Amino acid sequence: SAVISQxxxxxxxxxxxxxxxxxxxxxxxxxxFWYRQQPGQSLTLIATANQGSEATYESGFxxxxxxxxxxxxxxxxxxxxxxxxxxxxxxxxxxDVAGTQYFGPGTRLLVL
Amino acid sequence: xxxxxxxxxxxxxxxxxxxxLRCNYSSSVSVYLFWYVxxxxxxxxxxxxxxxxSTLVESINGFEAEFNKSQTSFHLRKPSVHISxxxxxxxxxxxxxxxxxxxxxxxxxxxxxxx
Numbered sequence: 001s002a003v004i005s006q007x008x009x010x011x012x013x014x015x016x017x018x019x020x021x022x023x024x025x026x027x028x029x030x031x032x033f034w035y036r037q038q039p040g041q042s043l044t045l046i047a048t049a050n051q052g053s054e055a056t057y058e059s060g061f062x063x064x065x066x067x068x069x070x071x072x073x074x075x076x077x078x079x080x081x082x083x084x085x086x087x088x089x090x091x092x093x094x095x096d097v098a099g100t101q102y103f104g105p106g107t108r109l110l111v112l
Numbered sequence: 113x114x115x116x117x118x119x120x121x122x123x124x125x126x127x128x129x130x131x132x133l134r135c136n137y138s139s140s141v142s143v144y145l146f147w148y149v150x151x152x153x154x155x156x157x158x159x160x161x162x163x164x165x166s167t168l169v170e171s172i173n174g175f176e177a178e179f180n181k182s183q184t185s186f187h188l189r190k191p192s193v194h195i196s197x198x199x200x201x202x203x204x205x206x207x208x209x210x211x212x213x214x215x216x217x218x219x220x221x222x223x224x225x226x227x
Contacts, residue, residue, distance in 0.1 A: 042202060042218060042219045043156070099163060099206075100161055100163075102158060106155040106156075
């Protein structure tokens with residue numbers, strides 16, 4: 001398995017601002033993922049972030065809105081840019097270890 | 113087509129009663145199946161998984177799930193629930209898409225265990 005931490009755990013932000021979420025893993029992993037869980041909904045994959053390459057975004061998500069960095073095998077960041085109330089969600093990072101995905105505790109974002 | 117379907121959005125039960133949370137998957141997807149649990153105000157935790165081998169898989173807290181290929185199901189069961197089992201449970205499946213694999217989640221089932 002893997003131990004994953006995220007910062008911040010929660011935040012309240014004003015519309016039009018940006019927030020960067022950090023994800024740290026206790027071991028080196030090739031594949032990291034970012035998900036969004038809107039209130040009362042299931043998880044939706046935003047993008048896959050592999051070290052050394054550009055992130056791959058799912059339909060409906062674009063790099064300008066959700067830029068991702070993956071500087072090494074244990075760390076990634078997701079930025080939620082120019083936020084609106086519709087971006088209020090839980091954002092989770094995940095890593096693949098031997099074909100199983102493990103999740104961080106999530107970042108709860110409220111945009112006012 | 114929906115890759116994974118959780119038919120029940122909410123399941124209320126009394127403590128010590130048995131429970132079954134249903135999950136059906138599309139026959140066109142892989143047979144790598146997972147159940148995740150999300151306790152109130154917490155992140156997602158892996159509960160159990162089926163990748164190959166025995167069709168009955170168990171978790172450490174008494175849950176089990178059986179992979180049934182003919183019925184394309186992976187229902188989650190527990191013979192006697194505790195109040196602490198109150199949580200949202202997500203069934204998930206690996207699908208191959210665009211040359212890569214990704215994890216797709218069902219809509220979740222909220223299990224509420226009442227005293």
